[in-house]
Each structure stands twice: as structure tokens, then as C-alpha cells.
Amino acid sequence: MAYVPRLKKEYGERIVSALKEEFGYKNVMEVPKLQKIVVSRGVGAAVADKKLVDHALDELTLITGQKAISTMSKKDVAAFKLRKGMPIGAKVTLRGERMYEFLDRLVTTALPRVRDFQGIRATGFDGRGNYNLGVTEQIIFPEINIDKINRINGMDITFVTSADTDKEAKSLLTELGLPFKKN
Helix, strand or coil: CCCCCHHHHHHHHHHHHHHHHHHCCCCHHHCCCEEEEEEEEECHHHHCCCHHHHHHHHHHHHHHCCCCEEEECCCCEHHHCECCCCEEEEEEEECHHHHHHHHHHHHHHHHHHCCCCCCECCCCECCCCCEEEEECCHHHCCCCCCCCCCCCCCEEEEEEECCCCHHHHHHHHHHCCCCECCC
């Protein structure tokens, strides 16, 4: 039998029926699902030092388990000494099994390691059912060895769902285990 991630199995067995009951969906295909997770990091200091982008790529690859790609600047900005086509960041798009594995590790091991953690803010929704989460330090992930990093950086994690409203997306992400703050 093939391996199925814990959260994917839980989504199929429990979460679909819970969301169907909560929002009154008539068909299983109406139930929102997590489509992809994008983990990205901007490296502003990469204009001066090109190796910083390589470090960001290596760290994102370690954290997500999938090879990261560098993002290029779209236009020239003279004030920042930035040229079009220069590498200024890194990103990874996770789908399928790796997406559920990353979400499981994020919820169970990484977020509880944040100092003075009381939950994530529920204000990161964009109005179309997607959620953005900012992480201030990459050292919350157990894959990162604190002795080998040269600099503490943050990253953005975007959860793209098939939900139509923010309320549906918040219910889906809460069921998947994201610890939102209580108002």
C-alpha cells in the first residue's frame, strides 16, 4: 500500500464531512481544499552579495524537501542599485504529498518553537480564500542547524485554497491544524 500523509488522510476522512456539514454543501466537490503552499523569501542584501541567494536557496530546499528556485528582479531600480534580471529571492511551490508533509511539520514542530507563541493572526486573508503567513526566523524549523546559518531571515508562507470566501478558507485551515488566535 502506498504512503499517504497524515493530514491528507484526515482531510478525506474527517475534514470533508465537517466542512460539508458546517457550510451545507450538497456535493463533495464543493468542499474547499488546499491547492498549494508557496514558501518564499526575499533577499534584499543580495544586490551586494550574490552568495546570500545561494544560502536562501539551500535553506528553503532543506526546510521544504523540494528544490528551491531563485526569483529575478523585474525592473531596474537605481536607488537600490538593482538591475533587471538579478536574483533577489528564492521560492518553492509545494503541491500534493509534499504540501501536506510540510504543513504537518509546520503545525506540529515549527510553529510551537516560536518564542511566546499564542497563535497566528487571522488577518492574513486576501478576500479570495488565500492566507499569507509571515515567519520572522528560519531557525524555528528543526531542519536548520543554527550553527551553520550566517544570518537570521524570515520568510512568507502562502496557502492557496479553492475556497470562495475567507470564512470557508479559515474553517479549512483551522481543521487542518493551523492555530489561529482567539479574538
